[in-house]
Each structure stands twice: as C-alpha cells, then as structure tokens.
Amino acid sequence: MLLNSLVVFAPSRAFDERSDIYYYRVIQSINNALAPHEVRLRTCALEENDSDANLFLARMNEAETEAAILLGIDDPHIHDLAADFAKPCVLINCRDEGMRLSSIAPDHRLIGQFAARYLFEMGHRAVMNVMCLRRYTMELRLVGIKEAWRARNLRFTDGRDLIGVANFSARETEEQVGEWLDAQAGKPLPTAFLVGGDYMAVGAVNALQKRGLRVPQDISVMSIDGFNLAAIQDVPLTAVHVPRDELGTEAVQLLQQRLIRPQAPSGSLLLNGTLAVRDSVRRIRPGSRRTAVEQQGLYDD
Template sequence: MPTIKEVAQRAGVSTCTVSNVLNNKRPVKPETKARVESAAAELRYKPSGVARSLKASRTLTLGMVVTTSTNPFYAEVLQAVEQRCYELGYSLIIANTRGNSERLKEALEVLRERQVDGTILMCTQVNPALHLSKDDLVMPVVVADWGITNLNVDLIQEEGRRGGYLAARHLLDLGHQAIGVLRGPSGKRTADERYSGFCDALQEAGVELRKDWVAEGDFELAGGYRGAQTILKAKQRPTAIIAGNDMMAAGALKALQEAGLRVPDDMSLIGYDNIELSSYLVPSLSTIEQPKERLGANAVDLLLDRIKNPDSPLRTITLEPHLIARQSTLPLNQR
C-alpha cells in the first residue's frame, strides 16, 4: 500500500504539502495541487481514515441501540440512519437490547469500549429513563421515538396524539361512527398517546367508544389478529377499525377476511406508521405516516451536532404525522 511519503516523492513536494492538498487544509498553487493529485491517483493512494480520526480524537463511528421486533418500522428507520451515516462518512455499530434493560446497559458499555463518538437510542420496549443513570451516558446520546424523558439528552419524538386524532378523524369524515380500536399495549408511551388521540377525535365528534369495541394488542401481527377477533365477537359490530400500527392492521385484515368480511366494503380499516408493506396489502392500507427517513437522518444530524457542540442547549425535534388514504377505507354511504 503506497504511503504519503511516496506520493510526495513522485510529486516532488513535501509530505506536508501532500497532506494540505488531500485534506484541503491550506491553499496550494494550482500546478502543485495538480501534481499531487496526479501522483496520488497513479499510486492509488488513499489517506488513512483511522489516522485522521485519531488526530481529531474521534473514530468516525456511531452506535445505535435498538429493540428486536418483527415490525419493519424499525428496519426502515435503521436503513435511514445507515444511509445518513454513509453520506457523512461515518460507520455504524448496531446493538440489540431484545427488550431487556440489562442488555441495554451492556450494549452501552460495549459501544463505549468501541469508542464510538455517540449513540442513538431507539428501543421503545425498554424506557431508558427507568433504567439508566448519568453514569451510563458518558458519551453524546440522542433518544429517538420516545416521549418526554428525564434523561439529559437530545430527543426526537413523534406527535402520536396528533396522529391518533388524524386516524379517527379520517373515519369520522367518511361517515363512520361505530368505530373499533385495536390499541397498543397500555403503559407504552407510543400506544397511550395514539389511543388518546383516537379518543380525542371521537369525543370531539360526540361519538361513543364502546368498551367491547376496544382490544389491546402488542404492536405485532398476532396481536392485531387476536384483537380483531375479539372486536368481532361484540353483539353489534363496528363499521370501521383503527389499529395502533400497520402490523396490527395487517393481522386484523387476516382476521376480517377469515370472518368473511370484505375490506373496505364491510369494514374500513386504518393503520399507523406507513411501513412499506402497507401499500402492498390487498386492499392497500390507509395509514398515518411517520416520516421514517427524516427520523433516521435527523437522529444522525442531531447527534453529530451534539458531538461537535457538547455545551449547546438540549434540543427536542417533533416529527409531524400525516394521513395516507388508500383503498382500505371507504365512505359509509358507499358500502
């Protein structure tokens, strides 16, 4: 592998001049710059990323702690994080908590040993505010996809209550008043906020939410399937169902089809997240979009800003949801 000294010898300049040219440190005469660039190209020389990062006291590596889930939402956010890291010349190390608080602490310890420059926490099933102390967060950290936390970190959060409201409002605008809800697990901020938004819209419209039209799921396919079966046991069935996320909506779609119900002719259905799968379901799923690409990119940008400006005020970025209307919802008078 060629060295910077060999490039300097071929170009007839000092190693300092080569460094200035390749790293854009100081202005160099055009003819000298051309000789250096030509010599580097001929020798196929590439500056050492490790050496540059050591001089800057950084490794150009970020960490990300996530929770295992069959929900593609997390994979899509992770893809956005990886893409942003690639664009900015950073590597990414991923650690998985598997929903376990001890593994959360172990993951942070491993990332600290690997000397990552900072870490993104996105593990909804393990609330870091309940399990971490300041001693666990000795590196720059950005928390994504949680609500208000008492941790002294930057935060990216969704407007879940607003999204839940938009989902219910969509069905109300289509003329539905008998509306069932497949909510996420009680006690989880994401689930509670979305459910509160559903209830806000129904209450505003003066529409009753019957207890036998509410089922609790786990944000997974099976939870949506079982929850829809529970709602269908009610003496009077609703004309539409709101699911707390797209995965539960997909599970509900299977239960409805098995019960001989056509979506949306017999039952309208709306999900939440707008995962890629939602547009490929039959019928395609109306849903609430969470801007996953923006979530991932913002998490990286916010973390890098914290790394560069460690003493700047803490920031919270709130991502606004919006409605994606597709084939699974239909006006009541068109059934």
C-alpha cells in the first residue's frame, strides 16, 4: 500500500469484545487486511455523537497519521473536519451527509426487507418484530421490513407489530418480550419473531420457552446478525448475516483507491447480507392446519 500508518477512530466500546463484538471484529478485519502490507494500525476512541474534535484534530495532525477510517462515528462536525484534511479518510457503517467522504456499510434497508420477505415466503403472516432503534442504521432495517410488508399488502403498525428494546442485550429483550407475551393473556400470538440481533434472539427464545412455547414448533425465531450464536438452547438459528469482516477488507481497498486517485468522486458502497438457513424457522404451508398459537385474524382490525 501507499502508506505506513493508519488510524481507526471508533466508539470506545468497539475496542472491547464484550461491549461490542461486531465493531471489535470489524477492527480485527481491518488489521488482517493491512497485515500483508506491513501497515501499522493505530486506534483512537471517539464518541458516536458530540465527539471530541480537539482529540480528533490532534491525532489527524500527527505526522505518522497518513490516513484514517471512521467506524460508526455519526458526528457531522468530525466528518467535515476529516473531509478538509489532505489525508484520505473512509467511513465504515456511517454516512457523510455532506457527501465529501466515501463510505462502506451493510445495506441495512435491503437486509431488513430480505429478512421479512423470507418469513413471508415461509408462509408466515403474523410476525412480531423486535428491534433496538438506537441508531439510524437500525431504523433503516425497520424501513426495509416495512417495505416487505407493503409489498405483501400488509399494514405495519408500530404499536402492534414492533417491540422496541433499549439495547441489544439478551436480558433486556427477554424482559420486553416476556412482558409483551404476558400482556396477551390468551390472545392469538404471532407465528414468528424477527429479531434485530443474536443476543436479542437469545432473550426472545428464553421468554418464549419459559412460557411453554417451543421454537420453532410453536413460534419461529429469525435473527438479523447470525455471527455470534449458531444455536440458542440447542436450536440452530436461522439468520441473515450482516456483513462484518468484509467491511474491513473492502474499506482498506477503498482507502487504497483514494490514495491512488484522490480526486476521484466519493460515494457509498453498500454490502448485501447472506441468508443462513438453520432450524429456528419452520415453513407454514398453505392450507395446512395452523398451530395452537396461530389463529386467523391476528392482525385484522
């Protein structure tokens, strides 16, 4: 490569595998992509929003900082500062609304749409969505999910079809899903849960099983993640894998292009997800007898 040193700016949790395994592995993939070129990787913690601009400027002004990657940093002021530097900078899983920096990210909207469509194609119509919407990327997944509903002439209502969770933890999700299940008090239940992360899927499955509901015999569970847990409670988890290792690899390639052609147009590269079919989603065949937890008219007004 045409550089010797690269700085990755990311939220502090990204450097702790227990706090954010996804970003942690993305940073590992950047390091792996740089290793054959003997490029030194340095890191600096910044908040997602209201970032420390002085810290960013100090690190960028260091002589050994030849290029930068911003991972999950949403602060537009930081984006503007990065774009003003003569040093190449690429964004991962965030976007420059000023359209001056190139970025790479999962196609969150399409991934959400694809996951919801898969459940519909498996015969499910009554689907409960469990999402953490702490960031716009998760909101994009929900936009895609709603698009899949509209394509099936189904009306999505947030108050009825969405359980919002404050974070991605199994415990929080189990509590929220459990409270929702208890509140149904004999009402018809969905045939499937679409959950926005593997650890969240753990919580959803725990809540279901503690109430005597089997996965997938009674209720199917699908995750949008799929890297962290291949199986939950001995149930192999069907999931849409969100690109992770590819982000680091392609970001390094994108950075190399910026080094070779600094005046080239900037743009966004969106990566597709990958379906991993396992055993947590069962097919509901047209005309087949419905399960005890699935009743006609679940979402009718």
